[in-house]
Amino acid sequence: MSADLLSYGAFFLTMALTYAVICLGLNVQWGQTGLFNVGIAGFVAIGAYASALLTTPDDAVRFGGFGLPIIVGWIGGALVTGLVSFLIGALTIRLRADYLAIATFGVAVVVQLAALNLEGITGGPFGIGFIPRPFADYAGNPLVFGLANLGVLVVIVLLLYLMLERLARSPWGRVLRAIREDEQAALALGKSATRFRLQAFAIGGGIMGLAGAVQAHFIGFIAPDNYVPMLTFQVWAMLIVGGSGNNKGAILGAVLVWGIWAMSAAAVSGLFPPGQQARAAALQIVMIGVALCAILLLRPRGLLGEERVVSRHIGARDDGSKDGQTSDAKNS
Amino acid sequence: MNPQALMDGLIAGSMIGLGAVGVTLTYSILRFANFAHGEFIAWGAYFAFALAGALGMLSGSLAAPIGPFSFGWGLVIATLVAVVLNGGLALLVDALLFGRLRSHKSTIIIMVMASFGAALTLRSLLEFIFTAQPRYFSNALQIAMPLGGGIRATPDQLLSLAVAAMLVVAVHLLLSRTPIGRAMRAVSENPQLAGVAGIDTRKVIRIVWLLGAALACIAGVSAGLLVQIRPQMGLDLLLPLFAAAILGGIGSVPGAMLAGLVVGLSEAFAVQLIGAEWRSAVAFVILVLVLLLRPQGLFGRAAQ
Numbered sequence A: 001m002s003a004d005l006l007s008y009g010a011f012f013l014t015m016a017l018t019y020a021v022i023c024l025g026l027n028v029q030w031g032q033t034g035l036f037n038v039g040i041a042g043f044v045a046i047g048a049y050a051s052a053l054l055t056t057p058d059d060a061v062r063f064g065g066f067g068l069p070i071i072v073g074w075i076g077g078a079l080v081t082g083l084v085s086f087l088i089g090a091l092t093i094r095l096r097a098d099y100l101a102i103a104t105f106g107v108a109v110v111v112q113l114a115a116l117n118l119e120g121i122t123g124g125p126f127g128i129g130f131i132p133r134p135f136a137d138y139a140g141n142p143l144v145f146g147l148a149n150l151g152v153l154v155v156i157v158l159l160l161y162l163m164l165e166r167l168a169r170s171p172w173g174r175v176l177r178a179i180r181e182d183e184q185a186a187l188a189l190g191k192s193a194t195r196f197r198l199q200a201f202a203i204g205g206g207i208m209g210l211a212g213a214v215q216a217h218f219i220g221f222i223a224p225d226n227y228v229p230m231l232t233f234q235v236w237a238m239l240i241v242g243g244s245g246n247n248k249g250a251i252l253g254a255v256l257v258w259g260i261w262a263m264s265a266a267a268v269s270g271l272f273p274p275g276q277q278a279r280a281a282a283l284q285i286v287m288i289g290v291a292l293c294a295i296l297l298l299r300p301r302g303l304l305g306e307e308r309v310v311s312r313h314i315g316a317r318d319d320g321s322k323d324g325q326t327s328d329a330k331n332s
Numbered sequence B: 001m002n003p004q005a006l007m008d009g010l011i012a013g014s015m016i017g018l019g020a021v022g023v024t025l026t027y028s029i030l031r032f033a034n035f036a037h038g039e040f041i042a043w044g045a046y047f048a049f050a051l052a053g054a055l056g057m058l059s060g061s062l063a064a065p066i067g068p069f070s071f072g073w074g075l076v077i078a079t080l081v082a083v084v085l086n087g088g089l090a091l092l093v094d095a096l097l098f099g100r101l102r103s104h105k106s107t108i109i110i111m112v113m114a115s116f117g118a119a120l121t122l123r124s125l126l127e128f129i130f131t132a133q134p135r136y137f138s139n140a141l142q143i144a145m146p147l148g149g150g151i152r153a154t155p156d157q158l159l160s161l162a163v164a165a166m167l168v169v170a171v172h173l174l175l176s177r178t179p180i181g182r183a184m185r186a187v188s189e190n191p192q193l194a195g196v197a198g199i200d201t202r203k204v205i206r207i208v209w210l211l212g213a214a215l216a217c218i219a220g221v222s223a224g225l226l227v228q229i230r231p232q233m234g235l236d237l238l239l240p241l242f243a244a245a246i247l248g249g250i251g252s253v254p255g256a257m258l259a260g261l262v263v264g265l266s267e268a269f270a271v272q273l274i275g276a277e278w279r280s281a282v283a284f285v286i287l288v289l290v291l292l293l294r295p296q297g298l299f300g301r302a303a304q
Helices: A002-032 A040-055 A070-092 A097-117 A142-169 A171-181 A183-188 A193-219 A229-242 A247-271 A274-298 A322-329 B004-030 B037-058 B073-103 B108-130 B155-177 B179-189 B191-196 B201-226 B233-248 B253-274 B276-293
Strands: B145-148 B151-153
Touching (some): A002 A142, A040 A193, A070 A097, A097 B233, A171 A193, A229 A274, A229 B108, A274 B108, B004 B037, B004 B155, B004 B179, B004 B201, B037 B073, B037 B108, B201 B233
């Protein structure tokens, strides 16, 4: 009994941490740089499909199945998604702020469409199955299997966290925040706002692709239905609840919102009769939508809020005055 | 090439155009891309659907078809009331959400995000109330009349084209010839200066919501009459709406309508050439092309 509970706990946390990875990617785009991505589901899907194509065994009815190692799939998924993000960013970032939002929304629509219709590559509506799972040898023992997978996710989240924290404190991260807060001042210091934004958007997109790839291998199969606007919405809710601009907040928000989501799904399926389940699921989305709007209105900084970050060289003697930021921004 | 694609494209395009006029007005005056606008189309259709159903139950004669059309006076009355209700819904969303964000001096992108949240809430609420099952105003089948040149159209289709054309002319005249239209253009140019000149910006914002919601409601009823009513109908139209609003040039009413027709026609021809399953990608391709070649749109000014 307790082993069942433990392996469910491991499953739950692993799932939540895959969302945490998406959230960390979104935090680079939105939290650090102020770029609004409405097509998260599309970017996650690109990573998932790319990795699935690279790693599944050869399949006669569709393109690929290259049977490569899982790690190659993950890196490939991240790179492909990063490239797509770069192209979309290059197209829209120099224009009005919300054109990027509209374009990313379009990406999600087109990716969904491609996943459904390019049956020779994506398997169409039925998706791709038999995606190799890490530690598949231990699949007979759910507890060991679950904990091993959880371990992998914890390592990924930890590595990403450390890397992103380092980036945020680097001259590069300071330039990003400078651009977000006062573009004119950053331009006056000779920083190309478009270039830095584009880099941030591509890195964030790459992380989302990685998350999609990892999630695909954890679940074992993917289908277009997994990548609907609801996914985008959940990730936004996670980042806003946790506190945008804060990497710890992104992880905390992911675990918290995923927990609320799983619990409310259980409550809904318990409270409503079987015939009304689809209706009840809609009500669940209404609740999370209202919650997101309420947080935007009442506590826009989220639970943790943004940390004040200054150069590590002056952090000890200075409480974060502006001149520290500007003088260091020159070094980047 | 099948000439019928021309007719199909014009009809789909006129619905996209009506929605895009609303998008372009909110965009130029409230200054954010409203992702919830598609939901006003869906809500308008469902308002009319529920009211027409109720009226039909009250009196059978209201449901009897008028002349060559598939619907009765019940739907006409229901649509007029639905226009008012939909305007009320838009004002309610503004009072609860966007108005408060404006008074918090929130950034554009927070408004966009809030509209995204509102869209999901409104859409799921429809699904909760009416379920995802498609609905129809009437189950009667209409015979398409030959119009010459190999083109056929049903009376309902011709009527919705005519209504769309009249509405766009009316909105254009409202904006260009009346005091309130002048006030709207002034707020769109410079809200602070308009306020200093004694224009009531809050009134202008209310008019924009009412106008956008009314056009969305008509577009929704047309879509429901000619295709079907589903909770997802607004979401499916959202990308074409944005593509049309940007292609037409933000703030330009004739531009939005013309661009709506361009998007509708391109979709119809793409369906002929590469198949119906790729229809939704057409709006994205148009969007990408506009952003690449002429980001200010056909009739827009370069972005500040």
